[in-house]
Amino acid sequence: MRRPVLLTLLAVAATALGAALAVTVPALADAASVTNPGFETGTLSGWNCDPTDSVVTGHARSGSYALAGAADGGSTAQCTQTVPVLANTSYTLTAQVNGSYVYLGITGGASTWTPGTSGGYSALSVAFTSGSATSVIIYLHGWYGQGTYYADDVALAGPAGNPSPSASPSPSPTASPSPTPTTPPGNGSFPNPIYLMPLENNPQNISTAISASGAKNYNLAFILDSGGCTPAWGGDPAHPVAGDTTVTGVVSAIRSAGGDVAVSFGGYNGTELGATCGGSGALAAAYQKVIDKYSLTRIDLDYEGDDLDANMAVRFGAIRVLQQNNPNLKVSLTIPATTVGFPDSGKDELRQAATAGARLDLVNLMAFDYGLTNASDQVTSVQLVAEAAKNQIKAVYGIDDATAWARLGLQLMNGHTDQPSELFTVDTFRSLLAYAQAKHVGWFSYWSLNRDRACDPGVPHNWADGTCSSVDQQPYDFSKVIAQYRG
Incomplete structure (x- = not known):
C-alpha cells in the first residue's frame, strides 16, 4: 500500500544614516571598530575563520581584497571576530556579501541572511542591543554545500567599547571554537x-474537513510521470497537472480558509519524474510546471522504493535550479524510517543534497511501517526512532540538538499501518503530540486525511485501507490532534 508518502551597507545616504543612528546611538567621537573590516591586509588577521576561508583578489566590492568562504558539504565557511562594545547600547552590524545563503549576525543574538545575491554584492544589516555584554562575537558564514561566498566592508555602527585582553580578537584560526552554525530559515x-490524496482514495470535501478539524495545512500527494516527463496526479494520463481544475479548487479552498499547501512528488507507487525526465534541467522544468500551476512556495520530495538514493545528482541538481529560480521555495525531503532511524540510503541522500548545493529546509521521517522496535508500546517506539533520526541529522550537518529537532519532521500514520505490529490510536497521536511539542520538531504530520474516518463494517476493507483507519474513531479525530501542533 502507500502512503501512496537559507553588506552594501544599508542603502541610504550618509546624511540619512547619521540621522537614523542619532536616534539610538550616542554621537561619540570613538566609534565601534571591526579589525580588518575589508580584508585589506590581504590576510585574515583579526578574524577567526574556518580552514576553508581565505582572502582573495578579483572579487572585492571595494579596495583590493575580499573574504572568500568555500562552503562545502562539511563546512559553512564561518569567520568570527570579537568586538568590544558598551553595555546596554544599540548597534547595527552591516556587511556586503555576494553568494548563496550568506549569514551575518551576533553569536547568541540577532542574525540575518540572504538566499542569493544574483551574481553581485548586496547589503546585509542587523540591529541589536548589547544588553549586559561588553563584547560581542560577530560572524559571517555560508551554508553547507552552497559554494563559495564573498564578503567585504564589514562595519559596526555604534560607540566604541573598552577593549580588554579577554575581548581582543585572536588572529589564530583555532584559538576559540566557532559558534554553532545558524540553521537555514526552516519550515516556517x-x-x-496533513497528507491528502486529492483525487484518489475517496477524498473528503476539503472545506468540510477544515471546518470540522481546524486543520488548515496539507501536503497533496502525489505527482508522478504520466509519460514523456509529464507531471500528473498519481501518474494518471487522465489527470495531467496542466489541465487540472479539481485540485486547483482544493488548493483555493484551503487558502481561502487561511491555510496553505505543499505538493509531494513521488510516493511508493508509479514512476517518479526524476527517473524519466533525463537531466536536471528537464526535471526542474517539470517540477516548475507544478509550482507555477498551484503558486507553490513548498514542495515535498518522497523518494521511495527503487527511487530511494537513486539518480540523486539529477534530482538534487534540479532542486538547486528550482531554488535559484524560486528563492522563497521551501523543500522537504521525506525518508522512510527503520528501527534505528534513517536507513543508510536516506543518510546518503542528505549528503548528496549538500554536495549538489540543494538546500533541505526539513527532513521528514516517516515514523511508521518500520516494524516496532523492542519498545513495548507504539509511543515509545516512535520516540526512539525519532531520537535516532535527530542524532543522524545532527551528525550529518554538524548542528546542535535544538537545531536538529527543528529540521526534523515527524510523520505518523493513523490506525492500522502496513506493519501488523504497529497501531496508532487517537491516544497514541495525543501522546506523540506532547512529545513533538516538547522537542519542537519542524513539523508534526500524518498519513492521511483520506483515512481519518472509521471503516464501514458492511464493506470489505484491506488491513491498512487507504480510505479509513480500521480503528474506532469519530470523523477527523486524528486531524484534530495534528491541528493542535504549533512547533
Missing part, C-alpha cells in the same frame, strides 16, 4: 501539514 508557518 507550516507546522502541521
Whole structure:
C-alpha cells in the first residue's frame, strides 16, 4: 500500500544614516571598530575563520581584497571576530556579501541572511542591543554545500567599547571554537501539514474537513510521470497537472480558509519524474510546471522504493535550479524510517543534497511501517526512532540538538499501518503530540486525511485501507490532534 508518502551597507545616504543612528546611538567621537573590516591586509588577521576561508583578489566590492568562504558539504565557511562594545547600547552590524545563503549576525543574538545575491554584492544589516555584554562575537558564514561566498566592508555602527585582553580578537584560526552554525530559515508557518490524496482514495470535501478539524495545512500527494516527463496526479494520463481544475479548487479552498499547501512528488507507487525526465534541467522544468500551476512556495520530495538514493545528482541538481529560480521555495525531503532511524540510503541522500548545493529546509521521517522496535508500546517506539533520526541529522550537518529537532519532521500514520505490529490510536497521536511539542520538531504530520474516518463494517476493507483507519474513531479525530501542533 502507500502512503501512496537559507553588506552594501544599508542603502541610504550618509546624511540619512547619521540621522537614523542619532536616534539610538550616542554621537561619540570613538566609534565601534571591526579589525580588518575589508580584508585589506590581504590576510585574515583579526578574524577567526574556518580552514576553508581565505582572502582573495578579483572579487572585492571595494579596495583590493575580499573574504572568500568555500562552503562545502562539511563546512559553512564561518569567520568570527570579537568586538568590544558598551553595555546596554544599540548597534547595527552591516556587511556586503555576494553568494548563496550568506549569514551575518551576533553569536547568541540577532542574525540575518540572504538566499542569493544574483551574481553581485548586496547589503546585509542587523540591529541589536548589547544588553549586559561588553563584547560581542560577530560572524559571517555560508551554508553547507552552497559554494563559495564573498564578503567585504564589514562595519559596526555604534560607540566604541573598552577593549580588554579577554575581548581582543585572536588572529589564530583555532584559538576559540566557532559558534554553532545558524540553521537555514526552516519550515516556517507550516507546522502541521496533513497528507491528502486529492483525487484518489475517496477524498473528503476539503472545506468540510477544515471546518470540522481546524486543520488548515496539507501536503497533496502525489505527482508522478504520466509519460514523456509529464507531471500528473498519481501518474494518471487522465489527470495531467496542466489541465487540472479539481485540485486547483482544493488548493483555493484551503487558502481561502487561511491555510496553505505543499505538493509531494513521488510516493511508493508509479514512476517518479526524476527517473524519466533525463537531466536536471528537464526535471526542474517539470517540477516548475507544478509550482507555477498551484503558486507553490513548498514542495515535498518522497523518494521511495527503487527511487530511494537513486539518480540523486539529477534530482538534487534540479532542486538547486528550482531554488535559484524560486528563492522563497521551501523543500522537504521525506525518508522512510527503520528501527534505528534513517536507513543508510536516506543518510546518503542528505549528503548528496549538500554536495549538489540543494538546500533541505526539513527532513521528514516517516515514523511508521518500520516494524516496532523492542519498545513495548507504539509511543515509545516512535520516540526512539525519532531520537535516532535527530542524532543522524545532527551528525550529518554538524548542528546542535535544538537545531536538529527543528529540521526534523515527524510523520505518523493513523490506525492500522502496513506493519501488523504497529497501531496508532487517537491516544497514541495525543501522546506523540506532547512529545513533538516538547522537542519542537519542524513539523508534526500524518498519513492521511483520506483515512481519518472509521471503516464501514458492511464493506470489505484491506488491513491498512487507504480510505479509513480500521480503528474506532469519530470523523477527523486524528486531524484534530495534528491541528493542535504549533512547533
